[in-house]
Amino acid sequence: MPVAVRGRSLGRPSVVGGAYALPATVLLILFFIAPLAMTAVMSLFSWPLFGERSFIGVANYETALHDAQLHRAVLFTVAFAVVTTVVSVAVGLLLAMFLQVERRGAGVIRTLVFLPVVIGMATASFLWLYLLNGQVGPVAWLWAALGLDGTPPLFLDSTAGAFVSIVVMTVWKSTGFSMLLLLLGIQAIPQQLLEAASVDGAHYWQRQRRIVLPLLRPTFALVAVMGLTQNFLVFDQFFLMTRGGPSNSTITAVYWIYNRAFMNYHLGYGAALALLVLAVLVVVNLVQLRLLGRGGSDE
Amino acid sequence: MRRRTVERPRRSLRSTIATVGLLAVAMVGQAACSNGGTPGPGPSEGSAAASGGVGELTMWVRAANEGKSRELAAAYEEATGIRVAVTAFPDDQYVTRLATAASTGDLPDVLATDSAYMPRFLEPNIFADLTDRVAALPFADELFEPLMDVSTRDGRVYALPRDPGNSMVLWNKDLFREAGIDPDAAPTTWAEMLESARAVDALGGDVSGFYFPGNCGVCNVFPWLPLVWASGGDLFDAEGRPTFDDPEVVAALELYRTIVQEGLVPPSAQTDTGSDWMTAFTAGKVGILPLGSFGIGTIREANPEMDMGIAPLPGREGGSASFVGGDVIGIPLASAHPDEAWEFIAWTLSDEVQIDVVAASHELVARTDLVENEHSEADPLVRIANDALAVSRTPQSVFYQQLVVDANGPFSTLFYDVTYGGADPAEAAAAAQRAALDVVGAGE
Numbered sequence: 001m002p003v004a005v006r007g008r009s010l011g012r013p014s015v016v017g018g019a020y021a022l023p024a025t026v027l028l029i030l031f032f033i034a035p036l037a038m039t040a041v042m043s044l045f046s047w048p049l050f051g052e053r054s055f056i057g058v059a060n061y062e063t064a065l066h067d068a069q070l071h072r073a074v075l076f077t078v079a080f081a082v083v084t085t086v087v088s089v090a091v092g093l094l095l096a097m098f099l100q101v102e103r104r105g106a107g108v109i110r111t112l113v114f115l116p117v118v119i120g121m122a123t124a125s126f127l128w129l130y131l132l133n134g135q136v137g138p139v140a141w142l143w144a145a146l147g148l149d150g151t152p153p154l155f156l157d158s159t160a161g162a163f164v165s166i167v168v169m170t171v172w173k174s175t176g177f178s179m180l181l182l183l184l185g186i187q188a189i190p191q192q193l194l195e196a197a198s199v200d201g202a203h204y205w206q207r208q209r210r211i212v213l214p215l216l217r218p219t220f221a222l223v224a225v226m227g228l229t230q231n232f233l234v235f236d237q238f239f240l241m242t243r244g245g246p247s248n249s250t251i252t253a254v255y256w257i258y259n260r261a262f263m264n265y266h267l268g269y270g271a272a273l274a275l276l277v278l279a280v281l282v283v284v285n286l287v288q289l290r291l292l293g294r295g296g297s298d299e
Numbered sequence: 300m301r302r303r304t305v306e307r308p309r310r311s312l313r314s315t316i317a318t319v320g321l322l323a324v325a326m327v328g329q330a331a332c333s334n335g336g337t338p339g340p341g342p343s344e345g346s347a348a349a350s351g352g353v354g355e356l357t358m359w360v361r362a363a364n365e366g367k368s369r370e371l372a373a374a375y376e377e378a379t380g381i382r383v384a385v386t387a388f389p390d391d392q393y394v395t396r397l398a399t400a401a402s403t404g405d406l407p408d409v410l411a412t413d414s415a416y417m418p419r420f421l422e423p424n425i426f427a428d429l430t431d432r433v434a435a436l437p438f439a440d441e442l443f444e445p446l447m448d449v450s451t452r453d454g455r456v457y458a459l460p461r462d463p464g465n466s467m468v469l470w471n472k473d474l475f476r477e478a479g480i481d482p483d484a485a486p487t488t489w490a491e492m493l494e495s496a497r498a499v500d501a502l503g504g505d506v507s508g509f510y511f512p513g514n515c516g517v518c519n520v521f522p523w524l525p526l527v528w529a530s531g532g533d534l535f536d537a538e539g540r541p542t543f544d545d546p547e548v549v550a551a552l553e554l555y556r557t558i559v560q561e562g563l564v565p566p567s568a569q570t571d572t573g574s575d576w577m578t579a580f581t582a583g584k585v586g587i588l589p590l591g592s593f594g595i596g597t598i599r600e601a602n603p604e605m606d607m608g609i610a611p612l613p614g615r616e617g618g619s620a621s622f623v624g625g626d627v628i629g630i631p632l633a634s635a636h637p638d639e640a641w642e643f644i645a646w647t648l649s650d651e652v653q654i655d656v657v658a659a660s661h662e663l664v665a666r667t668d669l670v671e672n673e674h675s676e677a678d679p680l681v682r683i684a685n686d687a688l689a690v691s692r693t694p695q696s697v698f699y700q701q702l703v704v705d706a707n708g709p710f711s712t713l714f715y716d717v718t719y720g721g722a723d724p725a726e727a728a729a730a731a732q733r734a735a736l737d738v739v740g741a742g743e
Contacts, residue, residue, distance in 0.1 A: 049398040050423045134567045157570050157719075243572060243706045245514060247720050251707060262395045263705045264738065 036278075039271045047268035060272035069248065070273065073256040074280075080167065080252065081231035088171045088231075089223055092178025097208065099179070100186050110183075114176035121173065125240040128169045132156060156242050159249040166237045166250075174230070178223045185219030186212060221292035225285055232281060253277055355382045356640055357407035359397075362387045364411065364462065364626060367660075371647055374656060383409070383643060391517075394419065394700050401425050406631035408640040411461060414627050415704075417449045418539065418697045426457040426629040432641055433459065438648070441668040445693045450627045458629030459644060460665040462657070464593045465611070465621040465684060465691045466522040468492070472606040474499045474506065474586045485610030488617055489526070489554050492587060499586030500563045508563040510585040511555065512571035513719055516711025517704045522589030522612055523714075525622050526551045528692060529614030534703075534710070539696030541735035543709060544728045550615060552717040552724045559718050569719055581605070591624075592684035596661035609680050611687040623691035625663075663688070701738050709734040 043060055047053040064070055095113055099106045116124065131137050132155045139155075155165040189212060197207050213220075235254040238244060244251040244259075251259070254277070261270025360368040365387035372383035386407070388396050394416050400406050401423060412420060420426065433439050433456050446460035472482035478498040486492035500508030512518050524534060532547025542548070558564060565579060580588040581601045588594075589612065598605055611619040628647070630640045646652060653664045658674040661681055670688075675681045696702070703710045713731035716722040 049395070049402070050419070134570070154566065154570050243514065245706075245715065247716055248707050248712055259705070259707055262392075263708070264701050265398070 039274055042268055043272035043275055045268040047266070047271070049262075049265035049267060053268070056268070060269045061276070063269060064272060064276060069251065070253075070256055072249075073251045073253050076250065077232060077234065077253040080163065080234060081228055084167050084170045084174075084231045084234075085224065085227040087167065088175045089178050089182075089220075089227055091171060091175045092223065093182050093220075095175065095179040096182035096186055097212070100183055110179070113179055116173045117176040119173075121236040122240060124169065124173050125237050128165070129156075129241050132165060157246060159246060162242045162246070162250050166241060169241075170231065170234070170237060174227065178227060181219055181223050182216065185216045188219075189215050217292065221289060224292060225288050228288065229281055229285065232284070233277075354380075355384055356409055356636060356643060357384050357386065358409040358411070358643075359386050359388065359407045360411045361393050361413060361626070362389050367462065367662075368411070370656060371652070374652070375643060375646060378646070379642075381639065381643070391704065391706070394704075397425075401631075404633045406633045408630065408634040408636050409628060409643060410631050411626045411628040412458075414446050414449050414460075414623075414625055414693055415699045417458060417627055418695050419700060421450075421452045421457060422697070425631055427632050427634070427637060428455050428457060429459070429629065429641070430454075430456045432645075436645065436648075438666050438668060441666045442648070443665050443667060443688070445623050445691060446625060446627050446665070449693055449695055450629070458627035459648065461626040461628045461647065463623055463625035463663050463665055463688070464591050465623040465663070465687055466525055466589070466591045467594075467609040467621065467684060467687070468522065468612050469580065469588045469590050469594065469598075470495070470608050471499075471580065471583060471586055472608055473583070474502065475608075478502055478586070482606075483608065485608060485613075486587075487613050487619075489613065489615050492613060493554070493557065496558060496563045496587050497561065500561075505565070506584050506586070507565045507579065508586045509558050510564055510568055510576075510579055510588050512573045512576050513559075513564075513569040514571060514715065515573035515576075516706065516708070516714045518573040518576060519589075519714055520703055520710060521591055521622050521624065523551060523555070524694070525612035525620035525692075526554070526614070528622075529612060529618040529620035530616070531614070533694075535694050535696045539694075539698065540739060541696075541698070541702055541709070541732060543713065543732040543735050544725075547615070549724045549728045552714070552728065555714075555718045556724060577601075591622075592663055592681070595678075595680050595684070599661060607680070609683055611690060619687075619690060621687045621691040623688065623693050625665075698739050702735050709738065 044055060044057055045053045046056045046059070095109075099110050119127075132139055134140050134154050153161065156162045193211055193215075194207055197211055202210065233254050234252050235258065238250050238252050238255055239258070242250045244255055253273075257270050257273045257277070260266050260273065358368065358372070365385065368385045368387070372385050376382050390413075393413070397406075397410075397412065397416075397420070406425070410426070433442075436442075443460040443463050446463055447456065450456060450458035450460075468486065470482075470486075475482040475495065475498075478495075478501065480495050480498050486495060496508030498508070499506065511523075520534075527533060527545070527547045530547045530550070532545040532551075533542060534545070534548060536542050565584075567575070577588070577590065577594055577598055579585045580590075581598050583602070583605065592609075595609070598607065611621040613619050628644055630637050630644070634640055648665060650669065653666060653669050654672045654674065658664050658669070658672050658681075661674070661678060663681065663684055664670060664672065664675075667688075670685045675685055694703075702708055705711065709731045712734075713727055716727045717724050720727075
């Protein structure tokens with residue numbers, strides 16, 4: 001039986017409550033719902049950058065089904081996103097576990113690790129483009145200084161080399177954020193639990209595995225979901241550092257949308273692809289949240 | 300001994316959520332800001348809508364021409380008191396930016412565009428018809444023809460030439476001397492060019508026989524396509540449709556592949572996206588460099604002692620050709636000040652400006668009656684480039700952007716696949732032709 005709160009019954013909507021929610025609702029509609037609807041409509045058209053547009057129904061989606069480069073791009077993007085997220089979160093977790101203790105210099109290291117997070121991805125891409133440059137980059141200088149034979153490798157000239165280099169660069173850029181969130185999660189764990197376990201004879205790693213990690217689950221889920229989503233949408237690094245090369249092998253999903261829409265002028269097709277990416281991300285996030293479990297501490 | 304841990308007060312769930320929420324907002328905000336740095340819409344200066352009164356004109360140019368354009372703008376302001384606000388866009392986003400602006404009518408008073416894009420812009424009626432104004436000019440018949448052709452449709456003229464430049468092959472005469480080759484003889488066949496590159500490369504050390512940026516299709520097409528033209532082939536047919544599997548195209552790709560396979564280019568060339576095109580040559584480390592007349596001034600400034608030769612690109616068995624590019628400049632229909640814009644354009648083509656500003660910086664002039672001027676006479680290299688204008692062509696295709704300029708498009712992929720990717724030239728060309736037809740056939 002519904003509980004009646006004094007002055008209001010559960011059935012009648014609160015005007016005041018609605019008024020509080022109004023600004024957020026307006027923003028949501030203006031900046032999310034409306035553009036999403038417009039994109040959905042665009043995806044049903046052949047919409048050239050120059051010239052007349054025409055309604056073509058789901059033809060764009062049919063084209064996407066046969067678009068070989070799109071399939072390659074999606075596979076590449078998935079591989080990149082999974083590898084980068086796993087490494088980035090793992091490193092972030094290790095750093096959080098290591099730096100939560102107030103030892104000497106922990107604060108400095110935390111700051112240094114977090115610093116790359118605040119520079120833009122485009123800035124970071126250019127930075128690494130020159131770090132890895134065979135002629136003027138410090139890596140090349142290091143190679144020579146260490147006396148290694150031959151010319152330093154061109155990191156970005158092969159698909160594997162470019163993949164590894166950009167994974168490393170993205171982990172460097174984003175692990176600080178994972179670290180910070182996980183650090184907060186760790187610090188939310190009551191000390192009494194850990195002390196009690198310690199008194200009962202559990203050593204460090206047992207405490208981490210049996211107490212810290214399970215209680216970290218919600219934070220972990222958050223970090224993983226945000227990380228995977230962000231990495232799935234990767235564009236800047238591959239656009240600026242490899243231009244999708246060599247031979248279009250490092251083109252990502254979003255890069256392909258950009259190419260189709262703005263280099264080849266198929267805006268309708270680009271819109272369709274964007275909606276497909278959105279759909280995939282929604283599914284991925286739902287699966288992830290299901291697997292990692294939602295909600296706060298159940299214990 | 301137990302490590303000292305700071306006793307942290309137990310955080311409530313609420314404050315954790317608040318902190319995380321704050322961080323999430325910060326992250327989104329930072330992501331939004333950082334994404335503003337990636338390629339996308341929005342120049343840093345204002346657009347035509349902001350130009351008020353006759354006191355100011357707005358002008359859009361490609362990044363490559365920003366310096367020259369600002370020079371002209373400054374000179375014009377000094378001469379007439381009218382300010383010309385120049386906005387430059389990165390080259391490979393220029394068409395997209397213009398297209399987006401065109402669809403909203405948000406265009407400047409004066410618009411300069413690469414001549415290769417002009418066929419694309421003629422269709423949606425972006426530019427004003429200048430035919431009558433041009434006819435009134437005293438030098439109307441001396442305006443550089445290939446650039447006039449590309450700006451004309453059905454007999455009506457929509458833009459005027461600006462900064463023509465043609466592709467040339469450059470060579471380092473000192474290195475040639477060292478290698479025992481006649482430094483003053485331009486290569487007349489592909490075989491000769493290859494032999495000379497081999498001879499210079501044999502000098503050893505960090506000297507290379509040849510150079511081209513390995514990861515830039517649109518850079519290379521400029522000096523490479525004339526090799527095909529001079530041998531009787533082409534990338535496009537008369538209607539502007541692709542012919543990527545033309546036998547001469549395949550042969551010219553094979554030539555570059557041979558150059559790479561014989562190690563005649565430095566290893567760093569492979570990943571060069573064009574930013575280092577002239578670097579090694581300017582430092583005296585490269586024998587032969589296919590480039591363009593635009594490099595004369597730049598290389599001279601960086602290395603005044605450089606003794607270099609230039610010539611148009613040779614055909615397989617002889618003959619020569621050159622790709623003439625450059626900008627054309629017109630007045631968008633949307634401009635609120637067409638008369639003032641016209642005065643500015645006419646001024647840029649006047650005797651004084653063409654000679655004292657353009658020619659003085661080792662650039663080619665846009666008028667054939669001024670080709671022989673005091674500056675070009677003094678500079679044999681510019682004279683050669685000027686003479687080559689007679690055999691210079693420009694490709695005309697509405698699909699130039701998608702087929703050639705796009706770094707992930709059929710031409711760029713083909714070029715890299717054959718030169719550095721080890722692909723068989725004939726097969727790769729056939730595949731590229733299929734891809735090109737897809738692009739063209741798909742239309743919009």
